[in-house]
Amino acid sequence: MRTPSSLLADRWQPSGVIVRRAALAALVMSVVIVVTGGAVRLTASGLGCTTWPRCTGESVTPTPEMGIHGVIEFTNRMLAYVLSAAIGWAILAARCHVPWRRSLTKLGWAQFWLVMSNAVLGGITVLTGLNPYTVAAHLIAAMGLVWVALLMWERSKEGDGAPQLAVSRPIVQLSYVLVTVIGLLVAAGTLVTGAGHHPGAPGKDGKPVPRIPLDYDRLAQVHADLAFLSVGLVIAVIFVFAAVKAPPAARARVRELFVLLLAQGVLGFVQYFTQVPELLVGIHMLGATLVWAAALRIPLALRVRLDEPAPAVPAQALQTA
Structure with a gap:
């Protein structure tokens, strides 16, 4: 049975460069959606749209009475469609490439379902009045999307052979x-x-937005301790990779992670001692996403995937050809 994608593949066979660009576009949009989601919280627009999936009980779009907060929240929701379009392009490019990159297509569909599930989780976040646990889960799911998008992009530059x-x-x-x-x-x-x-909004129905009932300073200290551990571990990995003569790409990626971690650490301390201004927090969120992506790229540089060998042709078929 022919499918729309197989019919498209008959008429469009994108090059490997186009497949890589499509995968990169999906990755870039997955990073953008993290940053814009942070902007929603930092501008106190988390409840700019009072319900979900509509913006209000009667309107899909924000009303003038909702002001700038409704516009910001609704814009972030609309960017999810841009993200989905980028992922759709990546899926179709992988499907129509000759030969068909089935592994890339699966990674593309994994991104699509992550976006759909995170949209539902975002709706639950609004309906629960920005419960901090669902907000945290929303961000973790977005980081999961970055992971899969990065993997698809890196795999688009490799073959489909065994690692x-x-x-x-x-x-x-x-x-x-x-x-x-x-x-x-x-x-x-x-x-x-x-x-x-920055709970994300003033509150709903006159009630303040709930916060995690743990001491903020202690949590900040735990976060800082993990940052120190990360920096120390990266320094150790730099020396280990040099000693074992790891591939140059792997050594370069560890150095990039080290620089990003140092920048994040400085920014984190500055924002902590300046009462966490919104702009610095937004930059810190972008930095966290880049640090996560940089770390994920390191194991991928420690193995090689070549093209799968062409299937062997039986001797009998050669004789009758």
């Missing part, structure tokens, strides 16, 4: 430990946000 390690397995496992620690650092940041400043 071959360029270093010993313990070195690869060390890179996994680094990714795990960075993930914990990002997760701790969501808890700091949930317990501290």
Whole structure:
């Protein structure tokens, strides 16, 4: 049975460059949606649209009475459609490429379903009056989307053969430990946000937005401790990769992560001691996304994927050809 995508593949066979650009566009939009989601919270527009999936009980779009907060919240919702379009382009490019990159298509569909599930989670966040736990889960899910989008982009630059390690397995496992620690650092940041400043809106029905009932300063200290651990671990990985002569790309990516972590650390301390101004928090969120992406790229540089070998042609078929 022919499908619309297979019919399109008969008429359009994008090059590998187009597939990589489509995957990169999806990755860029996944980062953008994290930043704009942070802007919604930092401008106290989290309840700019009072319900979900509509903006109000009677209107899909914001009304003039809702002011700028309604516009900001609604704009962020509309950007989800732009993100979905970018992912759709990536899926179709992978499907129509010759040969069909089935692994890339699966990663594209994984992004699509992550966007749909996160949209529902965002609706629950609004309906629960910006419950800090659902807000944190909303951001973690967005980081998961960045992960899958990054993987698709990196895989679009490789073949579909079996991965071959360029270093010993313990070195690869060390890179996994680094990714795990960075993930914990990002997760701790969501808890700091949930317990501290910028709840996202003044409140709903006269009630203040709930916060995580933990001491803000203690959570900030835990977050800082994880940042120090991350920096120390990155320094160790730099020396280990140099000692084992890891691939140049892997060593370069660790150095990039080190620079990003230092910049994030300085920014984090500045915003903490300046009462977390909105602009610095927004930049810090962008930095957290870039740090996460930089960490994820390190294990991917420790293995090689070549093109799958062409299927062998039976000798009998050659004789009858």
